[in-house]
Amino acid sequence: MSTSAPETGPPAHDAKPEPENLTLHTQSSTLSAWLYLVCLSWQRQARVRHMVWISLALLALTALAVGVQTLSAGWGLEGRPWRSQGRWMGLTYEQALGETYVATSAIAPLGSPGAAGLDDGLLQSAWAVLQRSDFIRFSNSIFRIFVSFLLPLWSLSFGTEALGGDREGHNLLWLLTRPLPRPAIYLAKFVALLPWALALNLGGFALLCVAAGRPGLQALRLFWPAVLCATLAFGALFHLIGAYFRRPAIIALVYGFFLETILGNMPGYLKRLSISFYTRCMMYDAAGTFGVQPESPSVFLPVSGTTALLVLLGAAAALLLLGMYLFNRTEYVAAE
Amino acid sequence: METANRQQGEAITPPAPPAARKSAICNLQSAIPRPVLLFDRVSKWYGPVLGVNQVTLELRGGITGLVGANGAGKTTLLRLATGQLRPDIGSVSVLGHDAWGQPGKRLVGYCPDVDAFYEEMSGRQFVCAMARLCGYDRAEARRRTEEALALVRMTGRSDRPIGGYSRGMRQRVKMAQALIHDPRLLILDEPLSGIDPVGRQEFVALYRELAARGKCLLVSSHELDELEKLTDHVAVMARGRIAAVGTLTQIRDLLDDQPLSVRMHCDQPRRLAAALMALEDVVGVELGEDGGLVARARNPRKFFQELTALVLEEGHDVRHVETLDDSAEAILGYLLGGRRGS
Numbered sequence: 246m247s248t249s250a251p252e253t254g255p256p257a258h259d260a261k262p263e264p265e266n267l268t269l270h271t272q273s274s275t276l277s278a279w280l281y282l283v284c285l286s287w288q289r290q291a292r293v294r295h296m297v298w299i300s301l302a303l304l305a306l307t308a309l310a311v312g313v314q315t316l317s318a319g320w321g322l323e324g325r326p327w328r329s330q331g332r333w334m335g336l337t338y339e340q341a342l343g344e345t346y347v348a349t350s351a352i353a354p355l356g357s358p359g360a361a362g363l364d365d366g367l368l369q370s371a372w373a374v375l376q377r378s379d380f381i382r383f384s385n386s387i388f389r390i391f392v393s394f395l396l397p398l399w400s401l402s403f404g405t406e407a408l409g410g411d412r413e414g415h416n417l418l419w420l421l422t423r424p425l426p427r428p429a430i431y432l433a434k435f436v437a438l439l440p441w442a443l444a445l446n447l448g449g450f451a452l453l454c455v456a457a458g459r460p461g462l463q464a465l466r467l468f469w470p471a472v473l474c475a476t477l478a479f480g481a482l483f484h485l486i487g488a489y490f491r492r493p494a495i496i497a498l499v500y501g502f503f504l505e506t507i508l509g510n511m512p513g514y515l516k517r518l519s520i521s522f523y524t525r526c527m528m529y530d531a532a533g534t535f536g537v538q539p540e541s542p543s544v545f546l547p548v549s550g551t552t553a554l555l556v557l558l559g560a561a562a563a564l565l566l567l568g569m570y571l572f573n574r575t576e577y578v579a580a581e
Numbered sequence: 582m583e584t585a586n587r588q589q590g591e592a593i594t595p596p597a598p599p600a601a602r603k604s605a606i607c608n609l610q611s612a613i614p615r616p617v618l619l620f621d622r623v624s625k626w627y628g629p630v631l632g633v634n635q636v637t638l639e640l641r642g643g644i645t646g647l648v649g650a651n652g653a654g655k656t657t658l659l660r661l662a663t664g665q666l667r668p669d670i671g672s673v674s675v676l677g678h679d680a681w682g683q684p685g686k687r688l689v690g691y692c693p694d695v696d697a698f699y700e701e702m703s704g705r706q707f708v709c710a711m712a713r714l715c716g717y718d719r720a721e722a723r724r725r726t727e728e729a730l731a732l733v734r735m736t737g738r739s740d741r742p743i744g745g746y747s748r749g750m751r752q753r754v755k756m757a758q759a760l761i762h763d764p765r766l767l768i769l770d771e772p773l774s775g776i777d778p779v780g781r782q783e784f785v786a787l788y789r790e791l792a793a794r795g796k797c798l799l800v801s802s803h804e805l806d807e808l809e810k811l812t813d814h815v816a817v818m819a820r821g822r823i824a825a826v827g828t829l830t831q832i833r834d835l836l837d838d839q840p841l842s843v844r845m846h847c848d849q850p851r852r853l854a855a856a857l858m859a860l861e862d863v864v865g866v867e868l869g870e871d872g873g874l875v876a877r878a879r880n881p882r883k884f885f886q887e888l889t890a891l892v893l894e895e896g897h898d899v900r901h902v903e904t905l906d907d908s909a910e911a912i913l914g915y916l917l918g919g920r921r922g923s
Contacts, residue, residue, distance in 0.1 A: 276716075277717070278713065281710075415695050416697050418691075419714075419758075421665055422664065422689070423711070424687040425714065426683050578666065
């Protein structure tokens with residue numbers, strides 16, 4: 246069926262046809278619109294929603310727990326009960342090592358000088374490990390709680406909101422009907438979420454480290470690049486989920502809790518599909534000289550810090566490009 | 582119009598060698614203004630559901646009303662025009678630009694029926710934000726915002742958060758943002774819903790003024806009465822197709838000229854068939870095996886009036902009446918004052 250509409254409404258002589266190159270073309274700038282969209286999106290991200298409140302609550306709770314640990318027993322092993330073969334021997338690690346030193350010194354003149362030197366070396370090594378045990382223990386806590394749980398959760402709280410919030414609120418049409426390229430809209434939303442995600446992830450991490458005292462400050466100095474890279478990768482992933490799924494927070498939570506946690510701790514090479522694996526590899530690499538390493542390197546199979554850095558940055562870039570491509574092709578319509 | 586253009590071309594261009602003829606046709610085509618909005622054999626599916634089916638429609642200016650029942654495909658058509666949807670088959674262009682792309686969107690202003698805003702903003706902030714998203718600098722965006730708000734009579738009451746606005750005020754803000762970049766084509770989806778009678782008059786005057794300035798308006802509405810005040814030119818949609826397009830008079834004439842098939846079920850079909858054959862506009866009656874009958878009649882409006890009188894006067898127990906032509910059904914539904922069906 247071919248149908249056409251003749252001129253209707255007012256008579257033709259009243260009409261003042263405008264040139265097809267409207268004033269918009271000369272007075273407006275796509276770059277200016279894009280920068281404004283970044284600014285607008287950044288402001289709108291400030292309206293914290295459920296997931297951000299949950300993240301902030303978890304941060305407060307974790308910081309409190311870290312602070313209590315720091316003020317009570319501290320992070321080192323010196324004052325912790327010494328267990329031998331699963332039984333508490335009535336001594337702390339420091340006392341046990343001290344008594345061992347005294348006993349070794351007493352019998353040293355009776356044995357060979359070589360054996361005495363070996364014992365002395367072992368004891369000095371044990372002392373050195375004990376003195377660094379606070380950093381090692383705090384680092385392990387970071388790997389268990391922060392990298393596996395808090396970091397993904399905090400990242401998704403802003404990442405899924407950037408486009409997912411507009412989709413749920415049916416506000417996306419205001420952007421999609423503006424003369425802005427769709428990939429530029431996607432990129433602007435990502436750029437706008439980054440300051441918030443970085444503030445929460447890096448700021449939250451810094452707060453936990455400060456609450457841990459000396460070992461925490463050392464961890465902050467060594468681990469912040471890994472947190473930064475992980476934030477970029479997680480941010481890009483959850484931004485993509487926000488753009489593509491109708492219930493992005495649920496999908497992202499399922500991903501964070503199941504895939505990252507389970508996949509990231511599986512033996513073999515499957516864990517290399519998880520972002521947290523590379524984050525931990527960067528951290529292990531940075532703190533290797535301080536005795537921080539995987540419990541079982543032959544099972545964990547870490548990659549070098551440089552490789553992990555490249556993978557995280559590459560994943561962030563690839564996910565961002567994939568998101569721009571999909572966003573450019575996807576039709577978003579509000580429910581009728 | 583495609584057909585009309587081709588006919589014009591053949592009439593004006595004298596016989597000539599193929600190359601010269603091609604050149605002449607090109608010259609002629611460049612002289613004819615491009616349609617502001619062109620749907621070229623557009624189909625759109627939502628999974629297995631066909632939303633818009635082989636629609637070809639072109640608008641060159643003025644105000645065109647788009648009417649149709651719920652689910653007829655109006656909103657899909659408007660979303661295709663505003664670049665929110667992409668056709669599965671065919672193309673949608675605005676002054677020659679693909680409606681999906683950035684250049685096409687520069688030429689379109691859209692007033693959606695979706696009632697969603699950045700609720701925390703004031704009306705002025707929202708319209709200004711939309712202007713900034715069109716790429717204007719701060720000063721230009723403010724100037725345009727004030728102009729647009731003045732056009733929709735919201736200048737003095739647009740500083741409160743949108744969350745506290747009435748339906749009519751929200752509709753005005755939506756209209757203001759649609760006008761902010763001075764678009765050539767305005768797509769208005771149910772623009773008068775929720776607006777009080779005085780406001781409707783203001784808006785009708787505004788739409789006429791915009792058309793007078795050379796804008797092309799496509800206005801969707803459920804209510805034909807509402808559209809009749811605005812424009813005489815309508816496109817009727819039914820089941821994803823453009824069932825008819827033209828002035829209301831043209832559509833009525835078209836309907837009167839073409840016999841309409843109407844199926845009826847009643848207790849005494851033979852008696853009713855005999856009575857129907859006595860009517861002037863009935864051209865044939867066929868008795869079906871299922872106890873029903875199908876009547877073919879010219880001038881449907883008159884036929885339905887006479888049928889109603891006949892049933893009442895002779896006491897026929899008519900249980901079911903349906904038209905057998907989707908397009909005619911849809912048009913009739915509107916022209917006779919109902920939503921759908923006869």
